[in-house]
Amino acid sequence: MERRTIGAAALEVGAIGLGCMPMSWAYSSSQQRGERSLRTVHAALDVGCSLLDTADMYGPFTNELLIGRVLKERRRDAFVSTKVGLLVGDQHVVANGRPGYVKRACDASLRRLQTEVIDLYQLHRADPEVPVEETWGAMAELVSAGKVRALGMCAVGARASRRSGAHLHEGTIRQLERVQQVFPVSAVQAELSVWSPEALERLLPWCEARGVGFLAAMPLGNGFLTGTLTPGQGFEPDDVRARHPRFTAEMMAANQPVVAGLLRVAQRHGASPAQVALAWVLGRGRNVVAVPGAKREEWAVSNAAAADLELTGRDLAEVAGLPSARGSWD
Numbered sequence: 001m002e003r004r005t006i007g008a009a010a011l012e013v014g015a016i017g018l019g020c021m022p023m024s025w026a027y028s029s030s031q032q033r034g035e036r037s038l039r040t041v042h043a044a045l046d047v048g049c050s051l052l053d054t055a056d057m058y059g060p061f062t063n064e065l066l067i068g069r070v071l072k073e074r075r076r077d078a079f080v081s082t083k084v085g086l087l088v089g090d091q092h093v094v095a096n097g098r099p100g101y102v103k104r105a106c107d108a109s110l111r112r113l114q115t116e117v118i119d120l121y122q123l124h125r126a127d128p129e130v131p132v133e134e135t136w137g138a139m140a141e142l143v144s145a146g147k148v149r150a151l152g153m154c155a156v157g158a159r160a161s162r163r164s165g166a167h168l169h170e171g172t173i174r175q176l177e178r179v180q181q182v183f184p185v186s187a188v189q190a191e192l193s194v195w196s197p198e199a200l201e202r203l204l205p206w207c208e209a210r211g212v213g214f215l216a217a218m219p220l221g222n223g224f225l226t227g228t229l230t231p232g233q234g235f236e237p238d239d240v241r242a243r244h245p246r247f248t249a250e251m252m253a254a255n256q257p258v259v260a261g262l263l264r265v266a267q268r269h270g271a272s273p274a275q276v277a278l279a280w281v282l283g284r285g286r287n288v289v290a291v292p293g294a295k296r297e298e299w300a301v302s303n304a305a306a307a308d309l310e311l312t313g314r315d316l317a318e319v320a321g322l323p324s325a326r327g328s329w330d
Contacts, residue, residue: 001048006213007186009150017051018044019293043297047304055083064112081120097127099138122152140183155190169203189215195325245327278306
């Protein structure tokens with residue numbers, strides 16, 4: 001698989017990684033099976049998806065424990081990315097960016113992951129009660145201590161910006177400008193897909209101009225762009241899509257033309273809509289790494305094959321002409 005470089009630390013990863021969150025967090029719990037998830041992670045590594053993206057809050061903690069079982073056997077094959085800064089309570093999530101907590105959380109993640117160093121340590125969310133420079137400074141100390149190789153930041157949630165009409169990633173860019181003065185940002189993780197291309201406007205150019213890697217989260221639109229979901233199918237109560245404004249029966253039906261367009265392109269290449277969606281994301285820049293989630297071996301292998309799919313000018317024009325995705329906020 002093609003290799004891409006992440007940021008200031010010049011760390012190399014495969015063009016497509018594996019988002020491990022769905023294996024133990026946010027999606028249907030009835031489909032979360034440990035042994036199958038282990039096989040999926042091994043299959044991803046076998047086909048060159050070296051980036052394993054997790055977080056301490058996924059589970060919480062169980063996702064890192066799962067990845068740790070793989071790393072115990074295959075640490076050299078993997079590029080490990082985990083996150084800090086969010087605590088899971090009873091029906092709520094809160095930010096904690098206090099320096100002491102960040103250092104303790106890193107040590108706990110290292111134990112769960114069964115590794116001596118985290119390749120990319122990402123700030124999941126900034127704590128509004130703590131200057132982000134203080135949190136980032138504590139993370140930088142972890143690099144100096146040899147516990148972390150590089151630092152990254154996840155984009156601020158965007159729904160409020162959509163409603164207010166503000167530029168979608170202004171908050172994230174302001175934070176990035178501040179922490180960049182403390183220690184280099186190696187990667188930024190944010191949603192980027194055919195149906196959520198907003199990062200192309202300001203955030204991705206900011207990264208490109210500074211040699212910062214871009215981890216494209218949710219490149220398959222929470223599964224919608226795979227073409228395997230049907231309007232009105234329903235989701236389990238613990239599945240985030242049960243409350244997502246684009247996954248009501250009405251909005252899923254309204255957005256079917258997006259999937260139909262991807263399918264037309266896919267049929268010309270003998271590919272799947274998901275592979276076209278991933279190839280489109282990879283085509284947004286040499287610093288872009290797609291990080292689709294997967295719970296099954298066959299999905300991880302199929303996603304990896306998208307790195308070899310070359311979209312033509314006709315394909316790209318057709319994707320560019322697809323209608324914008326709609327949600328209940330529109």
